[in-house]
Amino acid sequence: MSRDRSPRRTLVRVRELTKSFGPTTALDHVSLTVGAGEVLAVVGHNGSGKSTLVKLLAGFHAPDGGVIETRTRDGATTDLRFIHQDLGLVGTLSTVENLSLGTARGLGVLGRLRGADERREADELIRRFGVDFDVDRPVEELSPAERTIVAIARALKGWDEQQDVVVVLDEPTASLHGAEVDRLMAVVRAVAERGAGILFISHRLDEVLGMADTVVALRNGRVVGEVPCSDTDYAGLVELVAGEAVEGLDRRAPVPGDVVLRVSDLEGDTIRNVSLEVRAGEIVGVAGILGSGRDELCAAIFGGRAYGRGSIELAGRTLRPGDLRAAIRHGAAYVPGDRHKHGAVMSMTASENLAAVRIPRIEKPWARVRSRDEDREARHWFTTCGVVPDRPRMELSRFSGGNQQKVVIAKWLRTRPGLLLLEEPTQGVDIGAKSLIHRLVAGSADEGTAVLVASSEAKELAELCDRVLVLSEGELVDELAGTRLTEAAILNASVPS
Numbered sequence: 001m002s003r004d005r006s007p008r009r010t011l012v013r014v015r016e017l018t019k020s021f022g023p024t025t026a027l028d029h030v031s032l033t034v035g036a037g038e039v040l041a042v043v044g045h046n047g048s049g050k051s052t053l054v055k056l057l058a059g060f061h062a063p064d065g066g067v068i069e070t071r072t073r074d075g076a077t078t079d080l081r082f083i084h085q086d087l088g089l090v091g092t093l094s095t096v097e098n099l100s101l102g103t104a105r106g107l108g109v110l111g112r113l114r115g116a117d118e119r120r121e122a123d124e125l126i127r128r129f130g131v132d133f134d135v136d137r138p139v140e141e142l143s144p145a146e147r148t149i150v151a152i153a154r155a156l157k158g159w160d161e162q163q164d165v166v167v168v169l170d171e172p173t174a175s176l177h178g179a180e181v182d183r184l185m186a187v188v189r190a191v192a193e194r195g196a197g198i199l200f201i202s203h204r205l206d207e208v209l210g211m212a213d214t215v216v217a218l219r220n221g222r223v224v225g226e227v228p229c230s231d232t233d234y235a236g237l238v239e240l241v242a243g244e245a246v247e248g249l250d251r252r253a254p255v256p257g258d259v260v261l262r263v264s265d266l267e268g269d270t271i272r273n274v275s276l277e278v279r280a281g282e283i284v285g286v287a288g289i290l291g292s293g294r295d296e297l298c299a300a301i302f303g304g305r306a307y308g309r310g311s312i313e314l315a316g317r318t319l320r321p322g323d324l325r326a327a328i329r330h331g332a333a334y335v336p337g338d339r340h341k342h343g344a345v346m347s348m349t350a351s352e353n354l355a356a357v358r359i360p361r362i363e364k365p366w367a368r369v370r371s372r373d374e375d376r377e378a379r380h381w382f383t384t385c386g387v388v389p390d391r392p393r394m395e396l397s398r399f400s401g402g403n404q405q406k407v408v409i410a411k412w413l414r415t416r417p418g419l420l421l422l423e424e425p426t427q428g429v430d431i432g433a434k435s436l437i438h439r440l441v442a443g444s445a446d447e448g449t450a451v452l453v454a455s456s457e458a459k460e461l462a463e464l465c466d467r468v469l470v471l472s473e474g475e476l477v478d479e480l481a482g483t484r485l486t487e488a489a490i491l492n493a494s495v496p497s
């Protein structure tokens with residue numbers, strides 16, 4: 001995409017920013033600028049320092065060296081506004097109420113915020129972004145893209161275009177589906193066209209190319225490249241992030257074995273009448289927009305989520321609804337979409353997290369794994385999954401997001417599961433680590449694991465899976481395999497008719 005390359009008024013200048021945590025240098029003399037009307041993307045491998053940069057800009061950490069200049073040449077001060085991954089919205093409150101928090105004119109008898117003016121203002125704000133939805137609905141009922149738009153609207157509330165502002169977005173598209181990403185990208189571009197600067201972090205390099213004017217790449221805390229997006233392409237960005245070309249998955253056609261998982265007539269909160277089978281050695285994808293049942297299926301099978309009707313058989317044995325222990329005993333493993341809530345204990349060390357699932361095959365129930373063995377095994381998995389830094393005894397919360405995800409994947413791979421249930425397995429991981437995780441999952445399937453993988457990323461499903469089941473409004477509406485299995489076909493089939 002070719003965009004205006006005329007010099008822009010600088011809104012934020014970062015000079016020689018440096019930050020260490022103990023022996024780890026997270027940022028090493030990083031310099032960059034964000035101009036008015038510019039969309040600047042920051043990319044880099046897991047642990048390259050992106051979140052640390054955002055935290056320094058937000059004032060959450062103080063730098064060890066360097067400065068952040070927010071005073072422009074005209075003497076004005078740039079306002080920095082942040083949209084973090086969790087968006088910081090109150091789900092049970094409406095858009096009007098979320099936009100009014102902290103500035104509300106009064107509370108009604110039932111604690112609902114009042115004010116026709118606030119409703120009108122919210123309506124106008126949302127429409128300025130070219131979207132239109134009911135501003136009185138609780139935001140938890142909106143689509144993820146709509147929720148992100150509410151967060152952007154809140155960040156920009158009160159902004160008049162004379163005021164200098166830079167909006168910082170930390171992985172805004174992490175859980176969004178194709179069409180929703182397009183919508184969000186259009187909103188971000190519209191905000192930039194009105195004069196704001198945008199700094200955004202992303203691992204999705206195709207989106208970086210679609211959205212940004214300039215891309216800055218970090219590697220081990222250092223800037224290793226700054227290029228206009230018009231001068232590069234996908235392969236160029238991959239090399240910039242990974243330092244080398246990244247091989248795609250070359251998966252040979254599997255020879256499926258016996259049926260490992262049989263789901264019959266399953267009914268859940270959103271799922272309706274879903275029946276499916278996964279055989280040993282197969283990788284089966286689950287596609288669909290959020291709310292289609294895609295994000296409920298794996299949890300229901302594993303037992304982490306109750307379901308109303310239907311049956312689940314694992315290796316020929318019927319699982320009782322919600323019986324997680326039986327699922328694990330019979331060889332199921334589950335990497336949940338929300339690693340903070342369900343996937344790991346952030347206050348425990350990486351090594352403790354890895355050992356959290358007992359393996360009945362090799363561990364006696366009364367035996368405690370000795371910490372030396374635990375460490376040796378943790379090191380093996382750190383190497384296999386490329387976790388950095390190589391410090392298994394460090395608390396998991398201190399690892400970067402992508403490295404935490406690798407630990408959660410390793411925790412389950414070490415059980416050599418018969419059935420591997422994955423939700424968003426590569427969320428927040430860099431392009432090199434994604435390829436590595438795909439190879440590990442494919443390797444596990446080659447050894448006979450049946451894999452069911454739910455992902456919002458059609459590209460990932462098309463690359464990794466042997467066949468893909470498409471859910472829409474809770475029902476299975478299509479199955480794609482062979483030459484029909486493409487990214488475009490998955491996206492098309494996922495849109496409700």
Ligand SMILES: Nc1ncnc2c1ncn2[C@@H]1O[C@H](COP(=O)(O)OP(=O)(O)OP(=O)(O)O)[C@@H](O)[C@H]1O
Pocket residue numbers: 021022024025026044045046047048049050051052053388389398399400401402403428430
């Ligand atoms: N509070 C902390 N204590 C110790 N080390 C930390 C802390 N915060 C960050 N680090 C380390 O600093 C480095 C940079 O981490 P950062 O979270 O900035 O990476 P990132 O580029 O955002 O990674 P990801 O893409 O995985 O989110 C990592 O090695 C990380 O483990």
